[in-house]
Amino acid sequence: MDTLSYTAILGRILAQFLPVWIALAATFALSFAFRRRLGLYGKLFDSPVGMIGFGIVMFWVFTALFADQIVTFDPYAQFSGMKNKPLGTVLKGAAEGQYSHFLLGGDHLARDVFSRMVMGARSVLSIAPPATLFAFMVGITLGVPAGYFGGRLDTTLSFIANLVLAFPVILLFYLLVTPEIRLTGIPVAMAAVLFLFPILFLTVLLNARFFTDPAKRNLYVGVVLLLGFWAYSGLAFNSDPLGVWRMDPNLLNVFVSVVFVNAPTVFRIVRGIVMDLKARDYVAAGQTRGEGPWYIMLWEILPNARGPLIVDFCLRIGYTTILLGTLGFFGLGVAPDSPDWGSTIDDGRKTLALFPHAAVAPAIALMSLVLGLNLLADGLREESLRD
Structure with missing residues (x-):
């Protein structure tokens, strides 16, 4: 079997993000336990909108922190035979100890889309x-x-x-x-x-x-x-x-x-x-x-x-994330082969009609981070008005 089913792909992606889930669970547990002592931050957990936004933002923050443990391949490496491959394609001739599948497929330069999406979070959140x-x-x-x-x-x-x-x-x-x-x-x-x-x-x-x-x-x-x-x-x-x-x-x-x-x-x-x-x-x-x-x-x-x-x-921060994505899309990112989301979307755009996964994955990542920041801001505004 050359590719995984969508259910298997989702399961493996969730498993790769295990360090993030653990960090999120610990953060929310401690924040709930001490929220009455944490001022405006603690009051954020009284707002469902703010809490959802905080969860999305911290998901990407922890993804950036644990990116080295989450990625399945070197985001800059090119692999023979993996150009524009669909989701869940098996990596033929994988070395012992190497991950076996491109979970989100390959891009037009045979690089792992999943790893570039994950490492893109670090690129964006470091700036x-x-x-x-x-x-x-x-x-x-x-x-x-x-x-x-x-x-x-x-x-x-x-x-x-x-x-x-x-x-x-x-x-x-x-x-x-x-x-x-x-x-x-x-x-x-x-x-x-x-x-x-x-x-x-x-x-x-x-x-x-x-x-x-x-x-x-x-x-x-x-x-x-x-x-x-x-x-x-x-x-x-x-x-x-x-x-x-x-x-x-x-x-x-x-x-x-x-x-x-x-x-x-x-x-x-x-x-x-x-x-x-x-x-x-x-x-x-x-x-x-x-x-x-x-x-x-x-x-x-x-x-x-x-x-x-x-x-x-x-x-x-949300506006800046969008601007950084725009710069990367225009080829003015930190480096030509940078895995930042704007550059990755631009790379995927070139084959969007036939192989949309290379552009869709980083686009969803960028959209979700900006959405999380906007929801977090709404929650903070709501609680600050009550303060």
Whole structure:
């Protein structure tokens, strides 16, 4: 028998995801047990929509973490006789200890579609959440003082943000990630500026919190500066002497583009929230106590803005996932043979009429992750409104 039945294929796929099922069961069990002590995260489990979304998102997170144990073959390897093979095709001449079937068939280059779909989760989730987090740090660092102080600072930063937002997002992404732009040095220059913001944000945050306790302030700020500039030297300039922090030029292009495109929108959201919250009584009380403006902004106003920001963070990861898929589809992914879902969909598109499985599998994976993020955001919004 050259192929498995659909029931057997499903059973084997479920078995391959065993580490994910175990991790999901443990996560849900612990979250349910301690949900009353976990704040907004714990309240998420009171929302069926949010819980479903959380489950879908964590499925792909754990898939990315355990990808090496889940894949059945090397996602980059090509196998003789497996070009465009259907689901469940047996691998003839498989070596001892090697998996026996291509569970989701082979693509036009005789690579295992299942393994590429699984490893694609790692490719996407290694970029979208951290890049979105960097964008939030840029947006918060600029948006909080713009909304709180107003005046010329607000006018200048809002004008710059509007300039970026006025440009079509997809076209801006396309321009920023083309291989030719690396020759201009623009991505490195952008990284040199944008990657400073997490260091600046954490430094100001800790300085404002421990300003009255110089010993703790100096310790915490010193650690942030030491680790921050160590990571900064490797990520922005690929000059970490220990080789711990580094970023491939293609990845740097994509990463910087995500941060640059998302940061102005985050800035506008944070600015609007701060302008609303700065008129609240607890802000006036902090000013009366003699608290500094940065303490009030970062330790009084910002925590009260966490609900909308967490919701937008989840949604923005979904938008970024779609944009990364779009870039990969256009051949502008991290690497030409990368298993990221956009590139894999583009590879499968070429034979879509005859062999749809190569494109359908990664498309469903991408759709399900974005759906999960949207449902999670809906659940968080619902619970944050009750908070």
